[in-house]
Amino acid sequence: MEPKELYDKLLSYYGPQHWWPGEGFEIAIGAILTQNTSWTNVEKALANLRKHKLLSPRRILDCDLAFLKKQLTPAGYYNQKAVYLRNLSQLWLIHSNPTREQLLSVKGIGAETADSILLYLLAQPEFVIDAYTVRISNRLGFGNSTKKNYWKRFYEQKLEADVHLYNEFHALFVIHAKIFCKKQDPLCQTCFLQEKCACGKKK
Ligand code: SF4
Structure with a gap:
């Protein structure tokens, strides 16, 4: 076969x-949050972020780190994931259409996460x-x-x-x-x- x-x-x-659930930068956030956890848990964290309008790179960077971590608690590894989200947000404000290499240079983004962002958000054939x-x-x-x-x-x-x-x-x-x-x-x-x-x- x-x-x-x-x-x-x-x-x-x-x-x-019908993947990936969500749209825009929320897809990239979900790709990071889903590391080592189920999508059900990711949805809870995304709901928190949505409630506080924290689904954009600018808002994530401007948000108090402790507050951001608290919203990410349902997705687990929230200390790391909050930092990873900030790292990605910083890249995104410079390159809103990043290459695979640029994504992989961000701490917290491995090949699976990078390719998920490229495929499902940026419509790149990865x-x-x-x-x-x-x-x-x-x-x-x-x-x-x-x-x-x-x-x-x-x-x-x-x-x-x-x-x-x-x-x-x-x-x-x-x-x-x-x-x-x-x-x-x-x-x-x-x-x-x-x-x-x-x-x-x-x-
Ligand atoms: S369950 Fe997996 S291993 Fe078993 S027949 Fe299906 S594809 Fe193959």
Whole structure:
């Protein structure tokens, strides 16, 4: 199976996922807040920020740091994330259309966060690789690597550089990892990909 066939199967099964929730700079904020926590927790922190009109780089920088941290509490790691949000806001006031390199130069922004911002906010064709994508790709037998860079190159070489495709594909990996391809005890017996999956065929 090729990645495009996988995409078609995932899309056919789950339908469009309508990512990323939110708009404008809120997407970049969400990309940072979602590090090491669930989206449910991110939504609570975003609601706090929205309530206090803290969804713009200028407002985040002008806000008292302790107050900002308090609003981020539901998302966890709020001390770090408040600083990361300020770092990103500083960059954004200088470069509102930053390159990948500029984003990666910001403390607190790694490849997954940078690519999420580039893809979902700035509509750049950067394939987002997360732990779910690595897990599913290895199990399917597309390759054998735990390196995110490896999989980013793999998908970007195999697929046309299409923002809509990349947008949907990443969201579909996430839902498939949560519903069938769980970290422990994947539900291979009922998974619609079993016949095409190296790991699933052994079950
Ligand atoms: S068959 Fe199993 S390992 Fe393969 S994609 Fe489905 S749940 Fe994951």
